[in-house]
Amino acid sequence: MTRVLVVDDDPQLLRALVINLRARRYEVDAAADGATALRVAAARPPDVVLLDLGLPDIDGLDVVRGLRGWSRVPILVVSARRAEGEKIEALDTGADDYITKPFSMEELLARLRVALRHLETAPLGDGSPMVVRTEAFTVDLSAKKATRDGGQVRLTPTEWHILETLLRNPGRLITQRQLLQEVWGPASHAKTHYLRVYMAQLRHKLEADPSHPRHLITEPGMGYRFEE
Incomplete structure (x- = not known):
C-alpha cells in the first residue's frame, strides 16, 4: 500500500486530506509541524509527501532540505503562497511539484498519481531500455x-x-x-x-x-x- 505523509498546520484541511486519501486506499501519516514531519518520515519512510510551506515551527523549505538530505521521495508542495519567486524557490530547493491553495481534490489526486508514476519509472543507466x-x-x-x-x-x-x-x-x-x-x-x-x-x-x-x-x-x- 502506498504511504503518503501529509504535512499541514490547518487541522481541518489536514483531517480532510487524511480522510480522502484513506478512502482511496492510501496509507496516511499526518504531521502538523515540520519537526514532526521529519521525525515521522525517518521512522516510516513515505512514498510521497504533501507539504505545506507555512508551518508553525520551521519553514516548509527547511523540511524539503531535511528530506533531500537522505531521500528522493517525491515532494508535492501544497501552499497558499502564490508569488512566482516562492514557487520557483520551492522547486529549486528540491520539491517535485507545486499546488496552490485552494485546490480541487481531483487535481491533487491527479498530481499525486503523476508523482508516483515518476517514482516507478526506471532511471537511465540501470541496464533497461529507455x-x-x-x-x-x-x-x-x-x-x-x-x-x-x-x-x-x-x-x-x-x-x-x-x-x-x-x-x-x-x-x-x-x-x-x-x-x-x-x-x-x-x-x-x-x-x-x-x-x-x-x-x-x-x-x-x-x-x-x-x-x-x-x-x-x-x-x-x-x-x-x-x-x-
Missing part, C-alpha cells in the same frame, strides 16, 4: 533516436539535451533555472529566451499540434514538464 512512447512520437534515449508518424525526427544536440532532461522526469515540473543550468551551465540564468526558442522547435518537430501541445507542457513563469 524508450518513451506517446500517441504522437517515440523516443529511444539510449539510441538517441526520435520518430514521428513512422519517420525519423532529426534533433540538434541542444534539443536532445532538453528533451532528455524532461523525459527522465515524467510528470515532474523542471524549472527554467534547472533546465538552463543543465543544458548551458551555471552562468546561463538570464537566457530564458533560449528555452522558449528550443521548446518551440521541439514541439514543432514532435507534437501533433504544436500550438496545443499535449506532452511538452509549459508552466507559465515556472518551467516545463513532460506528460506521457
Whole structure:
C-alpha cells in the first residue's frame, strides 16, 4: 500500500486530506509541524509527501532540505503562497511539484498519481531500455533516436539535451533555472529566451499540434514538464 505523509498546520484541511486519501486506499501519516514531519518520515519512510510551506515551527523549505538530505521521495508542495519567486524557490530547493491553495481534490489526486508514476519509472543507466512512447512520437534515449508518424525526427544536440532532461522526469515540473543550468551551465540564468526558442522547435518537430501541445507542457513563469 502506498504511504503518503501529509504535512499541514490547518487541522481541518489536514483531517480532510487524511480522510480522502484513506478512502482511496492510501496509507496516511499526518504531521502538523515540520519537526514532526521529519521525525515521522525517518521512522516510516513515505512514498510521497504533501507539504505545506507555512508551518508553525520551521519553514516548509527547511523540511524539503531535511528530506533531500537522505531521500528522493517525491515532494508535492501544497501552499497558499502564490508569488512566482516562492514557487520557483520551492522547486529549486528540491520539491517535485507545486499546488496552490485552494485546490480541487481531483487535481491533487491527479498530481499525486503523476508523482508516483515518476517514482516507478526506471532511471537511465540501470541496464533497461529507455524508450518513451506517446500517441504522437517515440523516443529511444539510449539510441538517441526520435520518430514521428513512422519517420525519423532529426534533433540538434541542444534539443536532445532538453528533451532528455524532461523525459527522465515524467510528470515532474523542471524549472527554467534547472533546465538552463543543465543544458548551458551555471552562468546561463538570464537566457530564458533560449528555452522558449528550443521548446518551440521541439514541439514543432514532435507534437501533433504544436500550438496545443499535449506532452511538452509549459508552466507559465515556472518551467516545463513532460506528460506521457
